[in-house]
Structures are given as structure tokens and as C-alpha cells.
Amino acid sequence: MPPTELPTVHVPTADLPVGTPTPLPVTAATCLEDRAHLERTATLTLAAGPQRLRLGPVSPLAVDHSLRTELVADDGTARVLDARLTRSWTPREVGPPGAADSALRHRLHELETALRTGAGRRDRLSARLALLDQLTTDLLREIAEGAGLGEAEPVRWSRELDRVAGEQDTHGEQLRALDAELAELAEQERAARQALDAAEAPPQELTAYLDLTVLAEHPTTATLTVRHLTPCALWRPAYRAVLTEGGLRLESDAVIWQATGEDWSKVRLTLSTARSALAAEPPRLTEDRLTLRELSGAERRTVEVELREEEITTLGPDTTRSTTVSDELPGVDDGGEVRVLTAPAPATLPGDGRPHRIPLGGFSAPATAELTAAPELSALVSEVVAFDNRAGHPLLAGPVELVRDSGFVGRGELRFTAAGAVAELAFPGADDYRLVREVEETRGSSGLPGLGQRTVLTRTVRVHVSRLSAPGERGERSITLRERIPVSEVSAVEVRLRPQVCDPAPQEVDAEGVVRWELPLPPGGRRTVTLGYEVVASAKVAGLSA
Known part of the structure; x- marks a missing residue:
């Protein structure tokens, strides 16, 4: 049986009356x-026949071309x-505030009126003093002419x-008193304006409504769902790490800003790292000729080399995609894959443009801590706390509030961490350590000219470590000291440790050139760590800077 086609209905929507607006609140929000x-x-009660409905008000920032509507009627006969x-x-009315305005707005109006009145008085006093100065000049001229x-x-x-x-004298004193009074009034006006801006939002002059034309065959009740995009709303992840003797508690929050012109009350909140503004068109193909x-x-006689800095990044065992973040699109670091988070409870977000923290959850995990220092980067000793990510999903990069048993101790940064991977946070460490770093460098050559001559760059790094303990303190404490040596990627350049110079011998030298020592220090103890290495390059190498 062939399907029955619905007849086309032409309704002059401009002639249909518009009734009282029906509220259309936000029930769900996905922040990008x-x-x-x-x-x-919204739930609509529809009469039979065509009708025009007005719903809202809605945010005037709503994107028109993203508007989508879905109408589900009880009998299935209604359609949009x-x-x-x-x-x-609607411009704001000109004039003094009315009875419905707040006392703060009335106070601000009184101060503005007093300032305008005082400015007029000041102008009159200044004009009066100018006339008196002119009168004094004329009187002195008359005295000079009469005496002559x-x-x-x-x-x-x-x-x-x-x-x-x-x-x-009288008018000058009045002018000085008036200047002091106007300065006081200006300060009060500034404070009142700041308080008004913090307490009340400016009256909305631009409003928007959704005009809907609906056709229903019979009187019925229908549920309307409207979806659209809006700017001026964004989110970023944030964390709170509480370190105790039993381990570490990490709480995840979403910091959300929204200034869409309306409040979101008890909405289902979803947070996504999707970049909808990123262009999705394929790149333009151009000719690339190789010769x-x-x-x-x-x-043939020269090998160009250069020194460069590389950041060592480790994300964990389940990382399968590139972790390079483009500098052209700053934002949430999601590891190159779209992540979606859901708030566990309905959220209320005022449209004031201020940051609001929404809890997302948290977990507790055992943690290990070590005192570590990298003298090349900083002379401070930090306490690095390592723990497993037990959230069940990746942890996005974001700021962290660091808390101990004694309270808030500072702020840190959590990098993107895959599920099950090890995350690290740097807490403020001990302040009784002092580090002094010295570097010596010499340049020479070995071999005969033209017969395997090589350039030798020798560096010696000395780090003096002191522990300044309080009187009566007992027991050794160990710190992990890290230095680095260059890593060569070409056979013409070779980097070698000098074991006869290194004192003490390093416990570990990894593939990235990071050298590590474990230094136990008693109270008041001092140690000097020496690292020596040389960079040997063949005569045809160019670009090796000092």
C-alpha cells in the first residue's frame, strides 16, 4: 500500500494573533x-487549527541558523x-530611578545629582574669582595712573x-572647601557604582522571543524541545588536591563562565572539549615538486648541527594518539581526542559572566612523595607527589589548588594524564635547603689537522647543596638531584660522561640525558655534586654553539 502524503497547508502566519509569551527555560546545556x-x-496546550505562539524570552545571543525545534504531541497530529x-x-527610560529600583541605585542617582550641582557651583565660584582678579588688576592700574x-x-x-x-579670600576658601567636597562625592560615587555593578546586572535592553507557528488537527497537549547554539559561554577544568598521610584526594571541578543574558536554573550540564569552531574542510592541494x-x-665537507630544547612527555599506557597541542588554538588540552564529562547533579549558573565552580567528582589514591631539585631551572627544592589516575577517565590539564593538613599551601598545574597513568603534582617543598650551581666550560681539539682532528667541548657542573636545619632536628633526609647532559642524534657528534670527574657517581642516566643522584643529608650537612661531560665533534661539524 503506497504511503499517504500529507497535504500542503498554506497558512498566512502574519495574520495569526500572538498570545502571551510562554516560558521556555533552559533545561540542558553542553558547554564547549x-x-x-x-x-x-516547554509543554504547550494546542487548539485545533493553525496558531502562532510566542515563547521566551530567550537569550538574544542565540544563533539563528542553529535553531532546531521538535514537537511531540500526545495524539501525534501536531507539527511545526x-x-x-x-x-x-527597548531603550532604558530617561530620568531618575523609580519606586521599583533598589536603594543602591537611588543612592547612586543622588550622588550623581550632587556632583552635577557641585560642578555648577564650582564654575560660578571660578568665574567670580576670575572677575575679582580682573577687578584687582583694574584697581591697581587706576592707582598707578592717579598717582602719576x-x-x-x-x-x-x-x-x-x-x-x-x-x-x-572668602571665595577662594569656598572653592577649596567645594573641591574637597566634590572629591569626597566622587569617591563615594565610584564606590557606589562598583557596588551596583557587583550586586545588580544592567537592565537588559535587547530581548528575543521564539515565534512558533503550529498546526494541530485536534486540541491536544504537546512537548516542545528547542536546541540552539549561543556564544559567551565557556568552561575550563580545575582541581583541588588534598595531601594527607594516608594518600592524596583529587577533586575535579568545572569552572564555567556564561554571560548570555539569562540565568540557567537546575540544568543538566555536559562539558565537552569538541572544537566546533575548528574548520573541517580538507586542505587545498598544491603541487609539491621534488628534485x-x-x-x-x-x-660534503660540512655537517650542520644545532642545539634545541625538547620537552619530555609521558602520558601512560593507553595513550594511542599524538599529544602535541597546537599553539593556534589554545584551550583545553584533551590529548587530541574529544572528551565529554557530565555533572553529577543539576547546576544553576547565573548569567553574570563570573566564574562558577561545578563539582564533577573525585577519587583517593595512595601517593608517594620525594624531595626533588633541578638546579638548572630553580634553586628551590620541591616535593613531587606521584599517584595513579583512578578517575576512570583521562584527567584534563588544568590548575590545581594544593592543600595539606595545615590548609592551603599554593597552586600547581596538572598535565593531561590518561586513565590508569601516573600523575605528578609539585607541592611546595622544604625551605631549609640551599642550592648553588656553578658551570665551567673549556673548548679544545684533539688529533692532527687534516687527520681526524676533533673539537672537544668540556663542561663541568658543580652543585653545592646545604641543609640549614633548626636546632634539635634529628635524622637524615634524602633529596633527588637532577641535572642533564646533551643527547646527540648524529654520529658526527658524541657526548660522553667523564667518570673521573663525576663525584659522586650518578645513580642513573636515562635515554633523555637526565642524570639523577640520591643525596642523604643530616641536619646541617653539606654536599658538593660534580658532573663532568664532554661533547666531541668531528672537524666537519658546524653550528655547535658554545
Whole structure:
């Protein structure tokens, strides 16, 4: 049996009346790196026939082309004919605040009025003093001309000068008092404005509504779901690490900012690292021609090398994708794969643009701690705490509040850590250690010119470690000291340790060139660690900097 096609209904939507707006609150929100995907739900009572409904108000920042509606009627006979966002701008009324305004807004209006009145008084006093200065100038000119002509009137001149001087003193004192009063009023006005900005949001002048045209064959009840994107909403991960003798407790939070013009009340909150703004079109193909040529004699005789810094990154056993983060798109470091987190409880987020922390969960794990120092980077000794990621999902990179039994001790940073991998946090360490690092370098050569001559760069690093303990302290404490040596990637350059110089001998030298010592120090103890190595390069190597 062929399917029955629904007849096309042409309804003049402009002639349909619009009733009282129906609320359309936000019931679910998915926050991305720089925007949010909102879901709104409302229950509608529909009459038979075509009708036009107005719902809202909604955020005026809603993206029109992302608007999607879904109408589910109880009898299945209703459908949406048209849906669009309409915006209107209502400027704020000019004049003093009304009875519905807060006392703080009334106070701010009084201060602004007093400032305007005081500014007018100041202008009048300044004009009066300018006239008195002009009068004094004219009076002195009259005295000079009269004395020159022999028409002296000392009594009248003295009386006039005294009167003008008295008025200048009076008005000058009034002007100084008024300046002090205006300065005080300006300070009060600034404080009141700051308090108003912190306590109240500015009145919204731009409003938006969803105009919906619906056709129902019979009177029914329907559930409307509206989805759209909106800017001015974003999130970032944050953590709180509490270190105790029994281990470490890591609590995950989401810090969310939203200034969409409306509050989100008890919404289902989802957090995603998807980059919806990232272009998804394939790259443009261009011609890439490869050619072969013979090396010149100078190129055959020279090997260009350079020194570069590389960061050592370890994410764990279940990392299967590249962890390189592009500098062109700063944001949440998700390890190159989209991660989705869900808040365990409904969240309420005011649209004030301020950061709000939403708890996501946490876990406890055993932790190991070691005092470690890298004198090349810092002269401080830190306590590195290592623990397993038992969250069941990767930990995104973010700031961490560090807490001990004594309370808050500082802030740190947690790097992206895969599920089950080992994470590390640097807590403030002991402050009774002092490190002094010295480096000596010499450059020489070995071999005969033209017969295997080689350049030898020798470096000697000395680190003086002191433990300044309080009186009466007992027991040794060990710190892990790390230095590094270069790692060569070409056969023409060789890096060698000098065992006869290293004192004490290092416990470990890994493949990345990191040299490690374990140094036990008693109270008041001192140690000097010496590391010696040499970089040997053949004569044809160029670019090896000192």
C-alpha cells in the first residue's frame, strides 16, 4: 500500500494573533571551549487549527541558523510550520530611578545629582574669582595712573583693595572647601557604582522571543524541545588536591563562565572539549615538486648541527594518539581526542559572566612523595607527589589548588594524564635547603689537522647543596638531584660522561640525558655534586654553539 502524503497547508502566519509569551527555560546545556549548546523544553496546550505562539524570552545571543525545534504531541497530529527568533530593543527610560529600583541605585542617582550641582557651583565660584582678579588688576592700574597725575586717593584705594582682597579670600576658601567636597562625592560615587555593578546586572535592553507557528488537527497537549547554539559561554577544568598521610584526594571541578543574558536554573550540564569552531574542510592541494641535485664540495665537507630544547612527555599506557597541542588554538588540552564529562547533579549558573565552580567528582589514591631539585631551572627544592589516575577517565590539564593538613599551601598545574597513568603534582617543598650551581666550560681539539682532528667541548657542573636545619632536628633526609647532559642524534657528534670527574657517581642516566643522584643529608650537612661531560665533534661539524 503506497504511503499517504500529507497535504500542503498554506497558512498566512502574519495574520495569526500572538498570545502571551510562554516560558521556555533552559533545561540542558553542553558547554564547549568557547560556546554552549542549549536545550529548552516547554509543554504547550494546542487548539485545533493553525496558531502562532510566542515563547521566551530567550537569550538574544542565540544563533539563528542553529535553531532546531521538535514537537511531540500526545495524539501525534501536531507539527511545526515555522520557527524563528524575533528580537526587540527597548531603550532604558530617561530620568531618575523609580519606586521599583533598589536603594543602591537611588543612592547612586543622588550622588550623581550632587556632583552635577557641585560642578555648577564650582564654575560660578571660578568665574567670580576670575572677575575679582580682573577687578584687582583694574584697581591697581587706576592707582598707578592717579598717582602719576597727582590725584591720590589713598583712603578710597585702601578701602577698595581691602574689599576685593576679602572677597578673594572668602571665595577662594569656598572653592577649596567645594573641591574637597566634590572629591569626597566622587569617591563615594565610584564606590557606589562598583557596588551596583557587583550586586545588580544592567537592565537588559535587547530581548528575543521564539515565534512558533503550529498546526494541530485536534486540541491536544504537546512537548516542545528547542536546541540552539549561543556564544559567551565557556568552561575550563580545575582541581583541588588534598595531601594527607594516608594518600592524596583529587577533586575535579568545572569552572564555567556564561554571560548570555539569562540565568540557567537546575540544568543538566555536559562539558565537552569538541572544537566546533575548528574548520573541517580538507586542505587545498598544491603541487609539491621534488628534485635531486649533486651536493657541492663544501656541503660534503660540512655537517650542520644545532642545539634545541625538547620537552619530555609521558602520558601512560593507553595513550594511542599524538599529544602535541597546537599553539593556534589554545584551550583545553584533551590529548587530541574529544572528551565529554557530565555533572553529577543539576547546576544553576547565573548569567553574570563570573566564574562558577561545578563539582564533577573525585577519587583517593595512595601517593608517594620525594624531595626533588633541578638546579638548572630553580634553586628551590620541591616535593613531587606521584599517584595513579583512578578517575576512570583521562584527567584534563588544568590548575590545581594544593592543600595539606595545615590548609592551603599554593597552586600547581596538572598535565593531561590518561586513565590508569601516573600523575605528578609539585607541592611546595622544604625551605631549609640551599642550592648553588656553578658551570665551567673549556673548548679544545684533539688529533692532527687534516687527520681526524676533533673539537672537544668540556663542561663541568658543580652543585653545592646545604641543609640549614633548626636546632634539635634529628635524622637524615634524602633529596633527588637532577641535572642533564646533551643527547646527540648524529654520529658526527658524541657526548660522553667523564667518570673521573663525576663525584659522586650518578645513580642513573636515562635515554633523555637526565642524570639523577640520591643525596642523604643530616641536619646541617653539606654536599658538593660534580658532573663532568664532554661533547666531541668531528672537524666537519658546524653550528655547535658554545
